[in-house]
Amino acid sequence: MNPELASPSSSSDRRISVLARHLAGVEMDYKNDSISAFPTSGSDNNSVFSHVVRGPEDPILGVTVAYNKDPSPVKLNLGVGAYRTEEGKPLVLNVVRKAELLLVNDRSRVKEYLPITGLAEFNKLSAKLMFGANCPAIQENRVTTVQCLSGTGSLRVGAEFLAKHYLQRTIYIPQPTWGNHPKIFTLAGLSVKTYRYYDPATRGLNFQGLMEDLNSASSGAIVLLHACAHNPTGVDPTSQQWEQIRKLMRSKGLMPFFDSAYQGFASGNLDADAQPVRMFVADGGELLLAQSYAKNMGLYGERIGALSIVCKTADVAARVESQLKLVIRPMYSNPPIHGASIVAAILKNRDLYNEWTIELKAMADRIISMRQKLFEALRARGTPGDWSHIVKQIGMFTFTGLNSKQVAFMTKEYHIYMTSDGRISMAGLSSKTVPHLADAIHAAVKQVV
Amino acid sequence: MASAMISLASATPSASLSVQETLMGKTRLASGCVSTLFNKEKGKPSIKKKSFGQISMTVAVNVSRFEGIVMAPPDPILGVSEAFRADIDVKKLNLGVGAYRNEELQPYVLDVVKKAENLMLERGENKEYLSIEGLAAFNKATAELLFGADNPVIEQQRVATVQGLSGTGSLRLAAALIERYFPGAKVLISSPTWGNHKNIFNDARVPWSEYRYYDPKTVGLDFEGMISDIKAAPEGSFVLLHGCAHNRTGIDPTPEQWEKIADIIQEKNHIPFFDVAYQGFASGSLDADASSVRLFAARGMELLVAQSYSKNLGLYAERIGAINVVCSSADAAARVKSQLKRIARPMYSNPPVHGARIVANVVGDPALFDEWKAEMEMMAGRIKNVRQKLFDSLSAKDKSGKDWSFILKQIGMFSFTGLNKTQSDNMTNKWHVYMTKDGRISLAGLSLAKCEYLADAIMDSFHNVS
Numbered sequence: 001m002n003p004e005l006a007s008p009s010s011s012s013d014r015r016i017s018v019l020a021r022h023l024a025g026v027e028m029d030y031k032n033d034s035i036s037a038f039p040t041s042g043s044d045n046n047s048v049f050s051h052v053v054r055g056p057e058d059p060i061l062g063v064t065v066a067y068n069k070d071p072s073p074v075k076l077n078l079g080v081g082a083y084r085t086e087e088g089k090p091l092v093l094n095v096v097r098k099a100e101l102l103l104v105n106d107r108s109r110v111k112e113y114l115p116i117t118g119l120a121e122f123n124k125l126s127a128k129l130m131f132g133a134n135c136p137a138i139q140e141n142r143v144t145t146v147q148c149l150s151g152t153g154s155l156r157v158g159a160e161f162l163a164k165h166y167l168q169r170t171i172y173i174p175q176p177t178w179g180n181h182p183k184i185f186t187l188a189g190l191s192v193k194t195y196r197y198y199d200p201a202t203r204g205l206n207f208q209g210l211m212e213d214l215n216s217a218s219s220g221a222i223v224l225l226h227a228c229a230h231n232p233t234g235v236d237p238t239s240q241q242w243e244q245i246r247k248l249m250r251s252k253g254l255m256p257f258f259d260s261a262y263q264g265f266a267s268g269n270l271d272a273d274a275q276p277v278r279m280f281v282a283d284g285g286e287l288l289l290a291q292s293y294a295k296n297m298g299l300y301g302e303r304i305g306a307l308s309i310v311c312k313t314a315d316v317a318a319r320v321e322s323q324l325k326l327v328i329r330p331m332y333s334n335p336p337i338h339g340a341s342i343v344a345a346i347l348k349n350r351d352l353y354n355e356w357t358i359e360l361k362a363m364a365d366r367i368i369s370m371r372q373k374l375f376e377a378l379r380a381r382g383t384p385g386d387w388s389h390i391v392k393q394i395g396m397f398t399f400t401g402l403n404s405k406q407v408a409f410m411t412k413e414y415h416i417y418m419t420s421d422g423r424i425s426m427a428g429l430s431s432k433t434v435p436h437l438a439d440a441i442h443a444a445v446k447q448v449v
Numbered sequence: 450m451a452s453a454m455i456s457l458a459s460a461t462p463s464a465s466l467s468v469q470e471t472l473m474g475k476t477r478l479a480s481g482c483v484s485t486l487f488n489k490e491k492g493k494p495s496i497k498k499k500s501f502g503q504i505s506m507t508v509a510v511n512v513s514r515f516e517g518i519v520m521a522p523p524d525p526i527l528g529v530s531e532a533f534r535a536d537i538d539v540k541k542l543n544l545g546v547g548a549y550r551n552e553e554l555q556p557y558v559l560d561v562v563k564k565a566e567n568l569m570l571e572r573g574e575n576k577e578y579l580s581i582e583g584l585a586a587f588n589k590a591t592a593e594l595l596f597g598a599d600n601p602v603i604e605q606q607r608v609a610t611v612q613g614l615s616g617t618g619s620l621r622l623a624a625a626l627i628e629r630y631f632p633g634a635k636v637l638i639s640s641p642t643w644g645n646h647k648n649i650f651n652d653a654r655v656p657w658s659e660y661r662y663y664d665p666k667t668v669g670l671d672f673e674g675m676i677s678d679i680k681a682a683p684e685g686s687f688v689l690l691h692g693c694a695h696n697r698t699g700i701d702p703t704p705e706q707w708e709k710i711a712d713i714i715q716e717k718n719h720i721p722f723f724d725v726a727y728q729g730f731a732s733g734s735l736d737a738d739a740s741s742v743r744l745f746a747a748r749g750m751e752l753l754v755a756q757s758y759s760k761n762l763g764l765y766a767e768r769i770g771a772i773n774v775v776c777s778s779a780d781a782a783a784r785v786k787s788q789l790k791r792i793a794r795p796m797y798s799n800p801p802v803h804g805a806r807i808v809a810n811v812v813g814d815p816a817l818f819d820e821w822k823a824e825m826e827m828m829a830g831r832i833k834n835v836r837q838k839l840f841d842s843l844s845a846k847d848k849s850g851k852d853w854s855f856i857l858k859q860i861g862m863f864s865f866t867g868l869n870k871t872q873s874d875n876m877t878n879k880w881h882v883y884m885t886k887d888g889r890i891s892l893a894g895l896s897l898a899k900c901e902y903l904a905d906a907i908m909d910s911f912h913n914v915s
Contacts, residue, residue: 046777047751047777047778048685048720048751049630049751049774049776049781049784050781051630052630052781052784052785053784053788054783054784054787055784055787055790055791058581058794061578061580061794061799080578082578090575090576092573092576096576097570097573100570104563104566104570109558110556110557110558111556111558111763111764111765111766112548112556112765113548113759113765113766149614149796149797149798149801150797150798152794152795152797152798153796153797156796156797165515165517165518166514166515167514180794180795180798183795186795187796220514253514286513286514286515294578298576299576300577300578301575301577301579301799301801301802301803302576303797303798303800303801303802309515312513312514312515312516313513316513316515316516316518318520319515319520320515320518322520322521322523323521326648327652329524329617329648330621330648330649330651331614331617331618331621331796332614332615332617332618332768332797333615333617333618333645333768334766334768335768336614336766336767336768336801336803337766337767338767338801338803338804339801339803
């Protein structure tokens with residue numbers, strides 16, 4: 001062992017050093033050898049990682065962690081957006097099992113590296129699913145689609161690409177939005193601003209605020225749009241409102257970046273849920289799209305999604321694709337094959353595709369019926385307030401309008417697990433558990449302000 | 450930056466072409482396309498086919514916002530495979546591929562993997578999100594495989610293990626950790642090294658420099674150069690080491706040399722950072738191939754290890770690996786793990802489940818584990834046999850007295866032949882042998898049947914081309 005081990009104060013020196021650098025915004029000097037790095041040591045008392053503090057639990061995924069720890073028999077997990085059956089169990093779609101059986105029994109299948117852009121068949125089918133089979137942009141080869149790691153991965157790759165190559169590095173995100181959005185964009189190198197979205201007074205869309213904020217955005221800025229079933233609020237613009245948003249964005253040259261995590265899951269109809277995106281493609285303009293199959297095909301853990309960039313010309317699309325590869329290669333080289341194979345098998349087979357649409361509609365319908373049941377349960381209890389937003393909002397989540405104190409109360413007294421912004425996952429409810437939730441909301445509203 | 454892009458667009462002829470193209474495109478779009486109309490019923494869109502003579506809707510700017518983007522160069526390694534595919538000569542040989550091939554030069558899915566997948570399907574496991582750090586059973590198995598289940602670092606819970614997207618993804622998580630918590634610290638990488646290492650550290654904004662490694666004179670290790678460069682680096686640098694089967698050269702330090710490397714790293718308070726992509730695949734023995742890592746851990750050093758199951762379990766496309774950080778205390782390991790999670794969440798939220806389950810099932814079942822070890826010995830054995838045959842062929846043909854024994858001394862999938870760029874080009878152009886320009890061949894793509902032919906090609910290129 002080295003007798004010249006660092007002194008006991010070195011770990012605090014290191015901590016202060018790290019803070020000082022961050023505060024001073026020190027530029028990275030790649031060539032300067034005179035930057036002395038941190039003394040390291042192998043001794044038990046002095047770790048090179050002693051300045052690394054414990055990170056907080058992820059707020060959304062942390063809900064499930066807390067739920068798992070609770071021993072109560074009436075506990076309810078309404079945190080993460082994963083579909084549950086009426087029996088409260090995770091669901092693997094029949095059509096997915098069929099596809100997997102096909103894959104496993106196909107002796108010609110190998111596990112060779114996919115290309116950096118992923119499974120070509122999957123990419124083509126994904127683009128068709130969202131943009132429509134006869135979409136001119138696809139036929140003109142103006143769309144580049146690359147397989148990515150579900151929605152998150154697609155957003156991250158798209159954002160890194162924009163940070164490197166797009167003329168504007170500001171992205172506007174709706175207020176509120178999925179908790180992971182700002183982190184993804186910030187780490188990718190974009191600067192994040194917000195536009196008004198949710199109106200607590202109506203528990204609906206603040207359309208005027210939205211239009212004002214987009215109107216005052218700098219020309220060319222990127223705008224994140226939830227394609228359907230806004231997360232966390234469940235509040236979507238109407239078709240007429242979408243058209244106005246589109247007109248405004250195009251007139252200001254704002255770059256749309258769609259996040260589509262619920263196609264087919266929102267209304268139960270794949271084409272209906274794709275309308276806002278298709279509207280923006282139909283006007284001949286450019287856009288980015290992040291697609292996820294986590295919810296609509298129940299492939300959460302397989303991490304399967306796609307990033308599409310619709311460009312003005314085929315030549316631009318080819319160049320854009322080549323640059324996307326340079327983002328992906330140093331991140332994970334090439335994407336995982338299993339989820340992509342399942343999706344491709346289902347989308348390209350007429351029978352499997354039809355089966356899928358039926359199972360998808362069944363999931364969407366169950367959620368819609370949970371909304372109805374919860375609304376009726378609250379009305380039956382005479383819970384103060386207007387709860388119609390529960391049936392007006394769409395998709396997996398409901399923004400209840402409950403505040404964080406009320407949420408904490410519901411967790412403590414009723415063992416209801418949800419995110420502190422008042423969002424509940426309807427997918428986690430069943431006819432049996434609706435009464436318990438209604439009791440909890442009722443109590444929270446009456447007892448906590 | 451914005452103004453530069455715009456001026457580029459107006460200056461180049463291609464810009465005006467694209468405007469023209471765009472106008473044409475717009476006209477095509479305007480006449481006879483499927484368009485979506487919304488009928489009066491709220492929220493009920495219908496799709497109607499309609500021909501538009503003139504669209505009076507607001508359209509976007511005519512020039513692409515991405516017009517200034519240039520075509521990126523093709524990936525150097527993939528380019529080799531593409532050229533190989535295009536070649537119609539029957540004698541062609543693809544020695545650029547970094548994936549194992551059997552004697553028939555076909556891709557190989559391990560039997561044990563097929564069994565595991567069948568088991569998984571029978572069990573009907575769900576597809577719920579993994580936690581950010583990945584499948585717990587996989588993380589446990591992978592750390593134990595690397596360090597040995599009874600290793601003190603495991604027993605004392607001093608290893609932070611997070612499932613990553615194979616080797617690349619695991620290296621990237623570590624790079625991001627270094628950037629955040631060791632700002633300004635450099636990573637020292639071998640010259641040469643795997644082509645993607647530099648890209649990973651560049652994108653993660655971690656500075657790097659090279660230490661000497663390959664000695665073209667001996668076609669072996671420049672040990673003095675390596676030690677000297679590691680010694681000269683600023684204290685507290687990260688030293689990237691290939692755990693076994695160095696990629697690109699196939700040249701590994703001897704056990705004695707590893708000890709000296711550990712000495713100098715400790716002396717300079719550097720942090721060892723292992724890339725282990727071939728455990729079990731190099732020598733055929735999982736334990737033997739982990740000995741370098743275990744040597745460092747046994748000295749009580751803190752270190753990072755990126756693992757991949759692409760080659761040793763043939764799970765290339767499943768993207769399964771892990772980043773392990775050995776810390777001096779369980780508390781430090783817990784904190785480091787929490788920070789690795791914070792890096793993974795905005796990158797891909799949580800890792801893919803399929804490959805992780807395969808590994809966990811194979812390692813967790815004694816019968817499957819034994820089968821795996823046998824298949825791995827078979828794969829490593831085939832490569833050793835091919836090395837032997839190639840050496841024998843070259844020695845028999847070459848009367849010049851050149852020492853070809855480096856082919857036997859090198860280990861793993863790759864070999865640095867010592868051929869230069871012109872000679873490598875000759876291999877391709879005259880002999881239809883595809884390899885990378887730095888003289889690297891993949892033994893995994895060579896069959897016993899083709900050794901003679903390859904020996905002829907190497908002989909010709911080495912002796913007749915300069």
